[in-house]
Amino acid sequence: MKIILKQSKRYLAAIALFLLGSCSDNYLEQPALGALDDNVVANAQGVQKLLIGAYGALDGQQDADNALGGGGPWEAAPDNWVYGTVAGGEASKGSFGGDQPAIDQIVKFISNPTNGFYNTKWKALYEGVARCNNTLRLLGNVEDISDSERLNIEAQTRFLRGHYYFELKKMWNMVPWIDETTEDPKQPNNIDIWPMIEADFQFAYDNLPPTQSDFGRANKWAAGAYLGKTFLFQEKFPEARDILNTVTASGVNSGGVKYDLVPFFKDNFDAATENNAETVFDIQMVANDGTSTITNSNQGGKLNFPYNSPFRCCGFLQPSVDLMNSYKTEATTGLPYLDTYNQNPVKNDMGITASESFVPYTGSLDPRADWTIGRRGIPYHDWGNHPGIAWVREQSYGGPFAPKKNIYRQATQGIYADQSSWAPGTAINVHIIRFADVLLMAAEAEAQTGDLPAAMNYVNRVRERAANEDGFLKKYKDDSDPLAGFDEDQNAANYNIEPYTSTQFSSPENALKAIYFERKLELAMEGHRFFDLVRWGIAEETLNAYFDYQGNLTTDVRGGNFISGKNEYYPIPQAQIDLSVDETGAPTLIQNPNY
Known part of the structure; x- marks a missing residue:
């Protein structure tokens, strides 16, 4: 059951824009401005809609026609097929060289900060952060909810904010931290935000219930798995081992089913059999939602x-x-x-x-x-x-x-495929963490600790x-x-x-x-692949060997070269640096090394 996003996403974009204000290119120059007075939405119904808006930003899509801010929807695809899969050597960009050539620059590590893909992805993730911060800010003024409901909403919201910042951190490393207490959103990117990400997931793990009323909502064990992943990325191996072992032994999905591997590998990639025992946290996709668009049908993967x-x-x-x-x-x-x-x-x-x-x-x-x-x-x-x-x-x-x-079945395409655009959409969920991932993270932590x-x-x-x-x-x-x-x-x-x-x-x-x-x-x-190679410290040797081998077979990656000390992180979008200029004319944001 995908209630939170199947029943709500039909009106999600309108609610988010209405409550949070229209999106602009400048996410650091001013906070998101509400179209309504806070008192109008500072109630149980209003804050739940704000929370749903925070979930809605998971798919990286703002409207029916393009990704947030005017780029192609694939530029902010939540499965990171460009930044994680193709850049990790698991796949070629595909199509032909003249189609979306900006991707070729990214996967060969010859792109620069003006590549528009980076700006679209940055804005989509900070939109998620902004929605979370607005939810937390208004939650404090809500009076008509119980303490337990308030804590559940806060913990879900901090889980989501942790996710958005985790994505930002693994893409760009040094990014500005903006939370619900930040008065001047033009913050520098000169501090390590791992402690804040860790704190958000820890709070979610400590305060979320083990089950939720809607399957798509994060629960305690999803937060525990993400906390373990956060430890692993920081090379805090004992801490990662302890929490991941607890999740594997005791965790249940949001519907209360004990985590386990489903019998058939293929059932994780079929909309008819997903949201199962292996689901830790998915971005819920839905086809034919009545909007006559594929915005909620994994629009970011429509080319694939x-x-x-x-x-x-x-x-x-x-x-x-x-x-x-x-x-x-x-x-x-x-x-x-x-x-x-x-x-x-x-x-x-x-x-x-x-x-x-x-x-x-x-x-x-x-x-x-x-x-x-x-x-x-x-x-x-x-x-x-x-x-x-x-x-x-x-x-x-x-x-x-x-x-x-990502391919829907012929027999069920009438239910799980969406043909409302020039390329298809699909109801197959995007996996953020599934249980096989948890098991392999736990294996890594155990090996690192002996x-x-x-x-x-x-x-x-x-x-x-x-x-x-x-x-x-x-x-x-x-x-x-x-x-x-x-x-x-x-x-x-x-x-x-x-x-x-x-x-x-x-x-x-x-x-x-x-x-x-x-x-x-x-x-x-x-x-996952590119980000795994980076955190393991083997990206240079692995990807350059890939370029040497694959480049002899296909023309797409010829000339690719990963440079250690530079390409572990993508360049801060130049558009964001330009927008961060302060009253003295100096940019608040600092570019990553060697770009």
Whole structure:
């Protein structure tokens, strides 16, 4: 059930604009100005609507036509497909070189502070901060609610503010802190805001109830998971271990269901089976909400469907050859090739026309590959076998593959797809944290603090779910008629995955290598990769090796170069620096190093 955002988002944008004032480019020059007197909204109903407005900013979309502030909606996409997935080497931008060329600059780390994508993302996140601050400021004047309801609202709001600032911190590192007590919003970015983010999540963890009336609202355990993630990003490994172990042992989702991995990996990426035991915190998406737009249907991902296909548009977010090769497993052990996965690559159809025959790869493979990556000759959910180059806009530029986790099913498209725009929307949620992520974060914390058996058990729990044979894709009975049905007796590929043994977890270094790789396999295409590489301190070596390998196969990343000491964080948007100029003519905001 997605009550908070399914029933409320239809009027959310109008409420947010009405109560919080219209948006401008200058988020630091003046506070959000209310169109109504505070006394009008300082009541139980008003503050709840303000809180819903704070939730509504999660999707990064302000109106039906574009993202907040006039940029394309993909510039502030909440799943960070540009900044986390493509920039992390999991996918090519896709389409062709002349389409959204600003993304090419970002993923090759040759962009500058004037790139408009950064400004759109910055504004979208600070809009969320502004909505949270307005909610907290007005909450103090509300008299017609109980103490418990007041505490619940405050804790939810601080959870959301923690999220928005977490996103800002991992994107730009040094960003200004503005809260409900700030009188002059033109604040410098010269302090580390981790302590404030940590305090918001700690307050939420201490004060949120374990369940909520609406599934989309944050609960105590979502706050605990996010607090653990905050510790992990700060390398506070003992603190991260303790809270993440508590969440894994005792946590329940907002509906009261104990956290667990759902039996089938694929069920996390189907609107019909989401909001399940694995849901820690999702951005709730909804199709066909009556607005005749896809603003609430993951508009930020509208480009990311196969080109010239039943989805109409637009050929972006093509999984990389490097990612596909990562899913190879050793035939005898069922384990991945941690260091040599790009040797003897998975066969693909690069350069093979649609009229030529093609037999897919028959080697040993992790089954998550085919729930993550669309490739020729393998069922593309229930749409038939992926036809290869016929659904690729420019194969030499972006490669042969298509994204899959974001793709709705043919059988249920009338419910979960939204065709109200020139590109489709979808009701598939955006995962901020799911339970598999929590398990792998807990594994990392355990390995960093010395308990390698515990770390291995967490990782193997994830791998054992991936090995559930009932969740494997099947070949179609009749390749000439892909809608004829599945052959239940034969898998679509030679799937082979096994748990790790103590041999691979014999040292912290070996354990961490396995954990890092498992995050790549499990969470691929979900926006985590770049930020993981940065916090692990291996972005330069990993991404430059990716550029060397992938650049020999596709033209999109040629010339890419990650520079340590610079590219760990994106440049502060020049537009925001210009707007931060004080009365002396000096900017309040300081640019990140080496830009």
